[in-house]
Amino acid sequence: xxxxxxITYNQACEILxxxxxxLKQAVFRNMFTRLPRQGLLAHLIKEQVVLxxxxxxxxxxxxxxxxxxxxxxxxxxxxxTQLQLAQEVTISEESIKKLAKMLRDEIIGSEDPSRTALPFxxx
Numbered sequence: 001x002x003x004x005x006x007i008t009y010n011q012a013c014e015i016l017x018x019x020x021x022x023l024k025q026a027v028f029r030n031m032f033t034r035l036p037r038q039g040l041l042a043h044l045i046k047e048q049v050v051l052x053x054x055x056x057x058x059x060x061x062x063x064x065x066x067x068x069x070x071x072x073x074x075x076x077x078x079x080x081t082q083l084q085l086a087q088e089v090t091i092s093e094e095s096i097k098k099l100a101k102m103l104r105d106e107i108i109g110s111e112d113p114s115r116t117a118l119p120f121x122x123x
Contacts, residue, residue, distance in 0.1 A: 004073055006035050006043040015049050016057070026057045033074045045073050 007015075012032070013023050026032060027044070031052070035043040048070055055061040062070065 004076065005046040007046045007049065008041050008043060011046075012044050012049045015046075015053055018057070022057075031057050031059075033077050035077060045077065048073050 009020060009023055009027075013020055016023070023032075027034060032044045032048050035045065037043075051062060051066050051070055059067060059070075
């Protein structure tokens with residue numbers, strides 16, 4: 001299990017035959033794993049939604065095998081999200097280090113007399 005299909009809230013409502021309000025309540029109760037937003041639309045994992053098709057939206061309506069499948073998709077998304085965040089932080093740190101080095105080289109490496117420190121004068 002390495003991939004999943006993302007669907008919008010409206011598509012999930014069509015699959016389950018429920019209202020958008022009912023779906024939002026289920027999402028709030030963590031019955032579905034929310035995917036990171038892309039633009040204005042929020043997405044869910046289609047494979048998780050399909051597990052509840054024709055059933056009550058409750059973990060008690062799923063078999064042990066279906067619960068294990070639900071958890072695998074949840075862990076897959078949450079792990080991927082944490083990895084993406086870690087990569088963003090790493091990129092940010094690298095960018096800061098490059099900028100600091102560039103500024104340091106610009107200030108220290110300058111032979112321009114106007115950029116050298118003025119001697120301290122006491123009155």
